[in-house]
Amino acid sequence: MVDYVDKSKVPQATVPRLARYLRVLHRLERDGVPKVSSKELAERLNANAAQIRKDFSYFGEFGVRGVGYEVKYLIGELSKCLGLDGDWNVAICGAGKLGQALARYRAFGEEGFRLAGIFDSSRYVVGTAVDGLVIRSERELTSFFRENNVHIAIITVPAEAAQSVADKAIEGGVKGILNFAPVRITPVEGVYIRQVDLSTELMVVSFYLSQRPR
Amino acid sequence: MVDYVDKSKVPQATVPRLARYLRVLHRLERDGVPKVSSKELAERLNANAAQIRKDFSYFGEFGVRGVGYEVKYLIGELSKCLGLDGDWNVAICGAGKLGQALARYRAFGEEGFRLAGIFDSSRYVVGTAVDGLVIRSERELTSFFRENNVHIAIITVPAEAAQSVADKAIEGGVKGILNFAPVRITPVEGVYIRQVDLSTELMVVSFYLSQRPR
DNA sequence: CAAGACCTGTGGTAGATTTCACGAAGCGGC
DNA sequence: GCCGCTTCGTGAAATCTACCACAGGTCTTG
Numbered sequence: 001m002v003d004y005v006d007k008s009k010v011p012q013a014t015v016p017r018l019a020r021y022l023r024v025l026h027r028l029e030r031d032g033v034p035k036v037s038s039k040e041l042a043e044r045l046n047a048n049a050a051q052i053r054k055d056f057s058y059f060g061e062f063g064v065r066g067v068g069y070e071v072k073y074l075i076g077e078l079s080k081c082l083g084l085d086g087d088w089n090v091a092i093c094g095a096g097k098l099g100q101a102l103a104r105y106r107a108f109g110e111e112g113f114r115l116a117g118i119f120d121s122s123r124y125v126v127g128t129a130v131d132g133l134v135i136r137s138e139r140e141l142t143s144f145f146r147e148n149n150v151h152i153a154i155i156t157v158p159a160e161a162a163q164s165v166a167d168k169a170i171e172g173g174v175k176g177i178l179n180f181a182p183v184r185i186t187p188v189e190g191v192y193i194r195q196v197d198l199s200t201e202l203m204v205v206s207f208y209l210s211q212r213p214r
Numbered sequence: 215m216v217d218y219v220d221k222s223k224v225p226q227a228t229v230p231r232l233a234r235y236l237r238v239l240h241r242l243e244r245d246g247v248p249k250v251s252s253k254e255l256a257e258r259l260n261a262n263a264a265q266i267r268k269d270f271s272y273f274g275e276f277g278v279r280g281v282g283y284e285v286k287y288l289i290g291e292l293s294k295c296l297g298l299d300g301d302w303n304v305a306i307c308g309a310g311k312l313g314q315a316l317a318r319y320r321a322f323g324e325e326g327f328r329l330a331g332i333f334d335s336s337r338y339v340v341g342t343a344v345d346g347l348v349i350r351s352e353r354e355l356t357s358f359f360r361e362n363n364v365h366i367a368i369i370t371v372p373a374e375a376a377q378s379v380a381d382k383a384i385e386g387g388v389k390g391i392l393n394f395a396p397v398r399i400t401p402v403e404g405v406y407i408r409q410v411d412l413s414t415e416l417m418v419v420s421f422y423l424s425q426r427p428r
Numbered sequence: 429c430a431a432g433a434c435c436t437g438t439g440g441t442a443g444a445t446t447t448c449a450c451g452a453a454g455c456g457g458c
Numbered sequence: 459g460c461c462g463c464t465t466c467g468t469g470a471a472a473t474c475t476a477c478c479a480c481a482g483g484t485c486t487t488g
Contacts, residue, residue: 007425019417065436066484083424101311176419192422203233203296205390208406210297211221279466280454
């Protein structure tokens with residue numbers, strides 16, 4: 001990746017695609033495939049080869065004309081593009097089923113995300129462990145975030161609690177929030193907030209099914 | 215909603231937004247708010263009022279000029295737009311933490327999704343209950359789907375198992391798939407497949423954070 | 429070393445989406 | 459009934475996104 005890339009010029013739609021490219025590339029690497037063309041990648045992803053090349057072109061020239069892309073090299077470059085060089089300290093706020101599911105998610109550490117802590121408000125849960133990590137009390141959240149330089153908070157608490165947890169995380173110096181609670185977190189200057197919405201997804205399926213009789 | 219709406223003319227980006235509008239509207243209804251303007255909705259959603267009106271306009275005219283929208287009426291109309299009148303039978307395939315988290319998700323039933331069954335391949339889990347529903351063996355999946363007219367499968371199994379589970383679900387007559395496993399399910403004519411990608415989301419956060427020094 | 433097959437990087441364009449801006453229409457006060 | 463205020467519905471402009479098509483390189487083969 002060229003150093004002087006202005007990431008604000010990268011189309012928003014490109015970013016999640018880069019992450020998907022990376023996943024397929026990791027699989028290719030694991031299978032011992034040394035190089036790949038945009039066409040092959042496109043087939044595996046159900047995408048358009050030109051689009052893949054264009055996406056790369058916002059960051060630099062990663063391929064060799066007439067040949068294709070070297071898988072390992074491309075993985076390294078795309079990782080840098082996505083900011084996955086270096087480590088991000090991540091904490092999960094809310095140790096319910098969803099929080100625990102994410103805590104166990106292995107892909108975490110492999111991509112430079114370090115799970116620094118997991119928090120919950122229920123005293124019946126605090127002190128027990130998930131995947132070797134002790135669940136801490138939400139009262140310690142702000143101080144823990146500050147002391148451990150937590151960059152990203154993943155919010156998996158019920159809707160009612162989401163804003164107050166976000167406030168604590170921001171007070172603790174968090175720079176990014178991935179929010180699974182079905183409420184909008186009030187935006188704060190300097191903090192990137194991304195909303196993920198599981199129930200919405202089911203409704204989208206419903207929409208496309210209802211085009212024909214059920 | 216007007217009857218002759220051609221849903222294939224609705225922009226793809228509009229559909230998930232409708233679901234988000236609906237959620238805010240439900241909250242307004244619960245709070246006893248009788249009517250709302252596109253401007254107020256926009257503020258609560260961090261969105262553009264014109265966009266909201268435009269989104270509605272693909273389906274009909276739901277408001278009154280100079281007044282706004284009646285909350286209850288709008289909820290009813292948007293629900294119809296999204297195909298949430300009537301019931302969808304849903305089954306969760308994979309009773310891990312994520313599957314269990316979704317099974318407990320209350321918003322389900324309220325929007326016309328009926329959780330018909332939950333399946334897993336592990337004999338240590340089959341027979342136990344989640345939220346009052348007995349976990350069934352994946353071997354019964356196809357026949358259960360067929361006998362119980364399951365419309366939508368939610369796939370929460372590991373990546374390796376996702377395709378084979380999807381095949382069984384499709385054989386059982388499923389018409390829509392919401393896939394949380396990080397692999398692409400091979401598309402099949404007549405089956406709508408939607409991919410949700412949790413690890414991708416974290417990388418998107420990483421991208422936007424890495425624009426500035428960490 | 430020339431020809432043919434292959435593949436990248438990208439200008440340009442077609443298409444989709446978002447946003448603007450304004451006419452149409454309801455409401456309340458006088 | 460008229461005026462001023464409000465808000466919807468929607469063409470049209472602006473912006474964003476995806477895709478085509480081709481110049482520019484690479485590799486293989488004879």
